[in-house]
Amino acid sequence: MKKRTLILKNNKYNILISKDQNEFILALKKIITTNTLFIITDRNVKKLYLKYLADLLKEQGFNIKTAIISAGETGKNIKNLSALYDKALEKNLDRKSCVISLGGGVVGDIVGFFAATYMRGIDFIQVPTTLISMTDSSIGGKTAINTNHGKNIAGTFYQPKFVWINPSFLETLPMQQVKSGLAEVIKYSIIFDKKFYYYLFNMFEKGVISSSSFDYIIYQSCLYKVKVVKKDEKETTGLRSLLNFGHTFAHALETITKYKKFLHGEALAIGMLFAAKLSSELKICSDETYQRVKNILIEANFNLKTKINCTKFLSLMKKDKKAVNGNINFVLIKDIGKATNYYVKDDIVLNVLRKFFGIMK
Ligand SMILES: NC(=O)c1ccc[n+]([C@@H]2O[C@H](COP(=O)([O-])OP(=O)(O)OC[C@H]3O[C@@H](n4cnc5c(N)ncnc54)[C@H](O)[C@@H]3O)[C@@H](O)[C@H]2O)c1
Structure with missing residues (x-):
């Protein structure tokens, strides 16, 4: 697969579409200013790709912290969001830390909202693993959670610093x-x-x-x-x-x-x-x-x-x-x-x- 990079110029971030992890690391190192990365994923994706991504980043000398949320649309809720704030504090994440969303649109939306609001906003990176998130939700900065009254009722516009789309992740998608x-x-x-x-x-x-x-x-x-x-x-x-x-x-x-x-x-x-x-x-x-x-x-x-x-x-x-x-x-x-x-x-x-x-x- 030919590597392709799209650039959202006004927001100054790159969208890298590539199956090559080395290209991801190269691009990441260009934009990252911290050593601490907080990877958030859901229970299903954890079993498939969390170790892979965490090990890849650890090999590069990054300090990796992780958190897991429940999978599926019902996971995009205020309880999970609140638990993420607690988890981040427990793990001493400061304003310079960077969050990586590893998962589909649900993880991306809630993690984006978390990143936008934790300590008034910290950097975040999208690593989408579903077709919806690769083709739509990881780009453009719409973040959200659902409430009892409807979908995406609370949210912000908050752009990621970088998006890595690796179509190989689709191989395990039902x-x-x-x-x-x-x-x-x-x-x-x-x-x-x-x-x-x-x-x-x-x-x-x-x-x-x-x-x-x-x-x-x-x-x-x-x-x-x-x-x-x-x-x-x-x-x-x-x-x-x-x-x-x-x-x-x-x-x-x-x-x-x-x-x-x-x-x-x-x-x-x-x-x-x-x-x-x-x-x-x-x-x-x-x-x-x-x-x-x-x-x-x-x-x-x-x-x-x-x-x-x-x-x-x-x-x-x-x-x-x-x-x-x-x-x-x-x-x-x-x-x-x-x-x-x-x-x-x-x-x-x-x-x-x-x-x-x-x-x-
Ligand atoms: N922010 C936006 O601009 C935007 C745009 C479109 C949709 N969305 C939101 O995206 C959400 C839907 O996204 P989704 O369809 O990705 O749902 P999702 O995140 O719930 O993922 C679907 C399921 O696939 C599993 N999964 C994820 N990656 C996998 C993989 N590679 N292999 C195996 N299983 C995997 C997940 O654990 C989950 O169970 C909705 O909440 C929607 O509102 C947001």
Whole structure:
């Protein structure tokens, strides 16, 4: 695999995509100013990669401290965050220490929040190990925890100092998790790039994803993310919010099912289909475009059927951060590759929800 480095210039950090650990060490040494590294991971990733990473860094003379959180979406909570502050103090981490997040989007989001707030902010590095985190969550500095009332309710924008994406970590990722990550990749194609949509569609049609295809889709996804974050870091111009395509719905679905029924990407697949349905109902896109969204999700083998109480679901969607004055800001599509922000009134959303779940039953 060819090493690729993307640079987020305004935030001055590099994203290294490479399977070569020596390149990681070289890059790390250029940016690090401390000898103490605090690696945080979850229980599953601990068994797979914690020793490997800790030993690699110890060999370079770093002083390694570690902490483990519970795995899965429910681990992104205030209790785990609070335990991390305690652990860091116990281990004498000071303001000059640096945290490494080793894991998927859950670890990355909570560790980012921890790094942003511990002693008013310490450096952190992202080492993503899932497809979602390699293609999306490790870049761009959104950090968060969930509360009882919803997903990502508390968080900050806090950029990492460096991101190392090693696609080899995907070799141990369960297929269901890989598929969940593919939903975010499909999202980029639907909102930004028709050619990429067809590339993915053909790949799903063949039914096999080669290691070089993974390398390509990771790089391509990172390119979109970097481009967007460069122009709209804090989601103020409407560009970055396009990345929320399907997410208002997905977050409500994850919350209402208590994070037990759907992985993030599985909820996102249904959320994207709903956003496409809303787009076609509002005549923002054609019925063919809606069908194209449906086709790629079916080709990628997503289960798009579910049942829900529409009124309760609507009120949950309104709690999402994308709602302003009660109106929900949806990302809708004009065509494959063309997305737009759009405020939609409650009664329209409710109508389309009823139609949508009518079809989905
Ligand atoms: N900050 C952002 O910009 C952003 C963007 C997208 C998603 N997210 C967040 O990311 C989270 C979802 O991320 P995720 O899908 O990576 O979930 P995750 O972190 O829960 O990881 C999924 C599962 O895979 C396991 N795992 C991780 N790496 C592995 C590996 N290499 N081999 C085997 N098992 C492995 C984990 O232990 C976990 O059980 C959600 O909370 C979502 O809100 C954040």
